[in-house]
Amino acid sequence: MIKQSLASLLISLSMLMYGQAFANEKITYQNWVVEAGPETVEAYTANDSNSSLGLFCSGTTCVFYLNPNLNCQPNTKNAVLMNGAAVSAAIGMQCTLVGKHYFQILDSFDQVLNAVRTGSNIGFAVALQGGAFSVYRFSLNGAVPAIQRALDEASKKRQPKPAQPSPNQGPGFKDITI
Numbered sequence: 001m002i003k004q005s006l007a008s009l010l011i012s013l014s015m016l017m018y019g020q021a022f023a024n025e026k027i028t029y030q031n032w033v034v035e036a037g038p039e040t041v042e043a044y045t046a047n048d049s050n051s052s053l054g055l056f057c058s059g060t061t062c063v064f065y066l067n068p069n070l071n072c073q074p075n076t077k078n079a080v081l082m083n084g085a086a087v088s089a090a091i092g093m094q095c096t097l098v099g100k101h102y103f104q105i106l107d108s109f110d111q112v113l114n115a116v117r118t119g120s121n122i123g124f125a126v127a128l129q130g131g132a133f134s135v136y137r138f139s140l141n142g143a144v145p146a147i148q149r150a151l152d153e154a155s156k157k158r159q160p161k162p163a164q165p166s167p168n169q170g171p172g173f174k175d176i177t178i
Helices: 006-017 109-117 143-158
Strands: 025-029 032-036 040-046 052-058 061-067 077-084 088-098 101-107 121-127 133-139
Touching: 025 143, 032 143, 040 133, 040 143, 052 143, 061 109, 061 143, 077 101, 077 109, 088 109, 101 109, 109 143
Parallel strands: none
Antiparallel strands: 025 032, 032 040, 040 052, 052 061, 061 101, 077 088, 077 121, 088 101, 121 133
8 A cells, every 4th residue: 555645644534524525425334334525435433432433545545543532642652452353452543633633543554454354343442641541442343344345435536537538529430330
């Protein structure tokens, strides 16, 4: 996967959050939602505390994010413990302020993807000041088809558009039959 600058990805994420992306298509897969706009695609779920976990794609980059209801210092990097049915790992995350919301961009795309593919729930333990942890649990019901749809839609957006003939232009030589 080609890396794109985090800044341009965040601008796209900000546009999506503030409704500046046009004609978003919204599809629900059990507890997950896929939103496809002209330039971005997102698959996400939310828990009872209004925290969310999702996959966001823009341009040639897709990232997993955790949006906890916590304030954090933008650009700070921390460790988070991730636990799913078949995968447990310590992964990195970077706090990013987008508009008025803080997102934790999860580092190690493949580990998060593997954890999301298995089991019915996933949890994240985030270290807080003073040695405490905050735990966020999410349902994975519908995650696999939602994420697959988001990745498929993102792949379509990356492909160059075929040139369309002008309506005033006559048929090409290949279109003429005798």
